[in-house]
Amino acid sequence: MSSANTIDLPKIGETAGSTLSIAQEQQIGDQIMRQIHRSEFLMKDPIVTDYIQHLGYKLVAANPDALGRQFQFFVIHENSINAFALPGGYIGIHSGLINASRSESELASVLGHEVAHVTQRHLARRLERQNELSLPSILGLLASVLVATQDPEAGMAGVAATQAAGQQSIINHTRDNEREADRIGITMLSAAGFDVRAAADFFETLQQSSRYTFKPPEILLTHPLSRNRIAAARERAELYPKVEHQDSLDYTLVKSRIRSKALINDREAFRDIEQKYQSNQLKTVEQRYLFAELLKNNARYRLAIDILSKLYNENPGNQLLLFSLSEAHLANGSGQQMLPLLEEQLAKTPDSTKLILSTSEIYLTAGKAEKAEKLLLRYSDLNQNNPAYLKLLAKAQADAGHTPEMYETTGQYLMLLGDLRTAKKHFELALHATSEDPYAQTRIQARLEDVKQKMRAMIEAAAKR
Numbered sequence: 012m013s014s015a016n017t018i019d020l021p022k023i024g025e026t027a028g029s030t031l032s033i034a035q036e037q038q039i040g041d042q043i044m045r046q047i048h049r050s051e052f053l054m055k056d057p058i059v060t061d062y063i064q065h066l067g068y069k070l071v072a073a074n075p076d077a078l079g080r081q082f083q084f085f086v087i088h089e090n091s092i093n094a095f096a097l098p099g100g101y102i103g104i105h106s107g108l109i110n111a112s113r114s115e116s117e118l119a120s121v122l123g124h125e126v127a128h129v130t131q132r133h134l135a136r137r138l139e140r141q142n143e144l145s146l147p148s149i150l151g152l153l154a155s156v157l158v159a160t161q162d163p164e165a166g167m168a169g170v171a172a173t174q175a176a177g178q179q180s181i182i183n184h185t186r187d188n189e190r191e192a193d194r195i196g197i198t199m200l201s202a203a204g205f206d207v208r209a210a211a212d213f214f215e216t217l218q219q220s221s222r223y224t225f226k227p228p229e230i231l232l233t234h235p236l237s238r239n240r241i242a243a244a245r246e247r248a249e250l251y252p253k254v255e256h257q258d259s260l261d262y263t264l265v266k267s268r269i270r271s272k273a274l275i276n277d278r279e280a281f282r283d284i285e286q287k288y289q290s291n292q293l294k295t296v297e298q299r300y301l302f303a304e305l306l307k308n309n310a311r312y313r314l315a316i317d318i319l320s321k322l323y324n325e326n327p328g329n330q331l332l333l334f335s336l337s338e339a340h341l342a343n344g345s346g347q348q349m350l351p352l353l354e355e356q357l358a359k360t361p362d363s364t365k366l367i368l369s370t371s372e373i374y375l376t377a378g379k380a381e382k383a384e385k386l387l388l389r390y391s392d393l394n395q396n397n398p399a400y401l402k403l404l405a406k407a408q409a410d411a412g413h414t415p416e417m418y419e420t421t422g423q424y425l426m427l428l429g430d431l432r433t434a435k436k437h438f439e440l441a442l443h444a445t446s447e448d449p450y451a452q453t454r455i456q457a458r459l460e461d462v463k464q465k466m467r468a469m470i471e472a473a474a475k476r
Contacts, residue, residue, distance in 0.1 A: 033132075037081075038468070040099020045429030047085070047103075048398055054086040054106060055399055056272075058331055061365050062265045063122075066115075067102060070123045073202035074195070076130040083396060084122065090273070092217065096125040096133075106269045113216070115262040116209035120200055124210065127195035133188040186240070193244050201251045208253075211244035261331050263297045268335075271304035281305050296322060303335070312343035330356065330365050337369040346373040362390050364400065371403055380410035391420075398427050415444035419455055426462055431469070435462045 047053050054060065067084035071077040082100040090107040097103065102125045112118040193210065200207050218241075274280045284293070284302050293299050299318055306315035319336040326332055333356060337349045353370045360366065367386055374383035384407040387400070394400035401424040408417035422437035438459040442452065 033080075036098040036132075038099070040097050040101045042429075042469070043097050044083070044099075044101050045427065049428050049430075052087050052089060054088045056086075056268065057365055057368055057399060058268055058334055059086050059106075059265055060397075060399075062261050062331070063104065063109075066119060067122050067126070069203050070119060070126055070199050073199045074123075074126060074130060076195075077126055080129065082126065082129070088272070094121050094125055096128040100129050102126065102129070106272075110266055110269055110273075111217070112213065112266075114206070114209060114256070115258040116200065116206035116256045117213040118262070119203065119205045120196060120210035120213060123196035123199040123203075124192045126199065127192035128188065131188075131191055131195065133192070189240060190243065193240065194247065197244065197247050197251070201254070204254060204256060206254050206256045207248040207251045208245070211241050211248065214244075215241050260296065260326060260329060264300050264331050267297045267301040268304055271301055271308065274305060275308050281309065296326070300332075300335070303339070307335075307339055307342065310342070312339050315339045316343060316345075328356065328359075330360070330363055334365045334369050337373065341369075341372060341376065347377050349373060350377075362393065364390070364394060364397070368400065368403060371407060375403075375407060375410060380407050380412075383407040384411050384413065384416075395423065396427065398424055401427070415441050415446040415451065416448070418444060419451070419458065422458060422462070426465075431462050431466050435459065435466070438462060 063084045063086050067082060071082050080100045082102065084102050084104070086109070087103050087105050089105040091105055092108045092111050094102070094104040094108055102122065104121065104125075108121060109118060112121075197207050197210060200209065284298075284305060287293050287298075288302050293302055299322060303315045303318040303322070306312070306318070316336065316339045319332060319339055323329065323332045323336055333352065337346065337353060340346045340349050350370070350373055353366060353373070357363065357366050357370060367390060371383040371387050374380070374386070384404065387404040387407055391400070391404060401420055405417050405420040405424060408414075408420060418437045418441035422434045422441065425431075425434035425437060438455055442455045442459060446452075448454075
């Protein structure tokens with residue numbers, strides 16, 4: 012096996028200069044993400060995931076330096092306020108930060124800042140200068156992710172605050188890094204059509220709100236902040252045209268969706284919101300949507316359907332509301348009523364992951380497995396890193412009686428979760444099964460070699476500890 016096909020982690024004490032390539036950053040990031048995919052803290056909600064991906068991609072498209080890289084944005088179900096960039100273009104944001112943001116521009120400013128950390132290779136550059144890149148440092152980061160996936164008390168804070176050999180986390184950044192990310196982030200914000208004043212506004216608000224608390228928000232600890240930095244950001248923002256960015260409806264709905272998950276066991280909050288509904292005090296879209304989501308969580312589907320139907324009629328074509336309405340109908344056992352509307356919207360936006368998942372779920376409950384499989388396969392390449400998508404496709408293939416294809420898709424799903432050994436078994440089962448696809452053998456053999464390569468790389472990395 013050639014050295015290009017292994018994760019050649021640097022030996023203890025070696026610096027980043029000649030060892031950490033972009034490809035190796037990607038491999039390290041992939042390994043970390045395989046653990047995060049298995050974590051109960053990863054928010055797997057299709058609505059939240061789809062929204063944060065689209066917002067992130069809008070910023071990536073506005074940065075020429077980002078276009079040659081693969082980015083993946085994800086949300087951690089954690090009330091603390093933080094965001095972080097991992098090797099390989101993986102950018103995580105805590106649900107608490109989404110709720111703490113006061114505008115879509117503020118949220119975008121944080122994502123843009125993390126994109127800049129990736130494009131400028133701050134991880135590799137800082138470690139190279141400080142002679143910090145060592146095997147314990149990388150393993151310390153991996154260990155923190157593993158702890159977070161298994162210890163609810165630890166939460167995901169370890170991802171952004173790992174310590175290795177008594178040193179500060181390798182994903183924290185220096186003030187120079189922060190200033191550079193601020194500069195590039197503001198440029199991205201402007202090019203993407205957001206309010207460039209949002210970055211300084213958000214950090215200043217967090218700093219002021221934490222002045223009298225025991226501990227400031229984590230993002231202020233992992234991203235060093237000073238009054239000079241805020242002032243510099245404001246001065247830089249003045250160089251750009253002022254834009255009054257209008258928050259998208261999806262932004263406000265996603266915040267309500269996240270809040271509904273936080274209130275899922277809060278009976279008092281539910282009763283309070285219900286009383287406001289009964290007295291006609293829920294006026295805004297986000298207030299009514301929050302109540303509808305809480306109703307779904309409490310298995311009161313008919314009232315949820317009524318509220319969501321009215322919201323969708325007021326905002327026709329909004330895919331987030333359509334998805335939520337379909338969820339309620341599915342839970343109520345009336346999913347097939349949604350098919351005409353879903354199919355109509357899919358004809359307009361055939362690559363919408365939300366609509367594909369929702370429509371396929373209904374096809375499956377209606378016993379139309381082959382129809383669900385056909386729809387999911389059409390855009391499976393675009394969703395090859397989406398575990399929920401692959402899991403549903405495997406179910407459709409199983410229900411349709413396409414066992415070899417189900418084995419292959421299940422193997423892909425397990426690879427994303429980091430279960431390489433079981434993924435290998437599924438690819439072997441797929442390879443020895445009879446498929447009608449003439450290209451199946453070649454494709455599955457390539458997948459099998461890929462998983463074997465990853466397994467060898469992990470063994471070699473472990474041997475260097």
